[in-house]
Amino acid sequence: MKQKTTENIFNAFIGEAKAYFRLLAYAEQATTEGEVQLALLFKAIAEAERVHATRQLNLVKEIVVKDTDTNLENSFQREKSISENAYPEFLKDAEEEGETAAALVFSQARDVEGFHAKLYERAIYNAIKMKVKAYHVCQVCGYVADKEVRKECPVCGAPKDKFKTIDV
Numbered sequence: 001m002k003q004k005t006t007e008n009i010f011n012a013f014i015g016e017a018k019a020y021f022r023l024l025a026y027a028e029q030a031t032t033e034g035e036v037q038l039a040l041l042f043k044a045i046a047e048a049e050r051v052h053a054t055r056q057l058n059l060v061k062e063i064v065v066k067d068t069d070t071n072l073e074n075s076f077q078r079e080k081s082i083s084e085n086a087y088p089e090f091l092k093d094a095e096e097e098g099e100t101a102a103a104l105v106f107s108q109a110r111d112v113e114g115f116h117a118k119l120y121e122r123a124i125y126n127a128i129k130m131k132v133k134a135y136h137v138c139q140v141c142g143y144v145a146d147k148e149v150r151k152e153c154p155v156c157g158a159p160k161d162k163f164k165t166i167d168v
């Protein structure tokens with residue numbers, strides 16, 4: 001793939017991926033306003049943008065998606081980097097600006113990404129080899145547990161029923 005086209009595909013992908021989430025938020029807003037028909041429209045177009053994003057990602061698949069060992073290592077490095085670099089900086093800025101809600105989100109994301117990195121690390125060292133039957137993902141902060149959560153999320157304190165189970 002030539003350079004300009006590759007760049008354009010990546011930009012288009014980012015735009016479509018953002019649109020997906022933005023339109024779902026618009027749908028939610030429309031629902032709150034009792035605009036059922038418009039909520040449906042936003043949801044349908046969100047789904048279409050998801051299709052676009054997936055299709056564009058497929059065009060650059062060989063750049064983005066490698067073999068599983070490499071994908072695992074890349075995912076570990078990314079998690080480590082965002083939890084050690086990006087989120088601590090975002091947190092610092094939010095605290096300096098007195099943005100407490102954002103500061104909480106960033107600090108929990110920083111912690112959770114660190115846990116994600118640990119899960120990948122464990123997988124890299126083969127410690128999980130199909131021993132995990134299901135993962136449980138906190139729908140508030142994104143904490144991922146490899147066992148059922150006993151009471152509440154260790155990062156954000158959300159109750160057990162806020163966890164979504166991801167199994168095979």
Ligand SMILES: [Fe+2]
Pocket residue numbers: 079112113116
């Ligand atoms: Fe993560």
Ligand SMILES: [Fe+2]
Pocket residue numbers: 138139140141142143153154155156157158
């Ligand atoms: Fe949580």
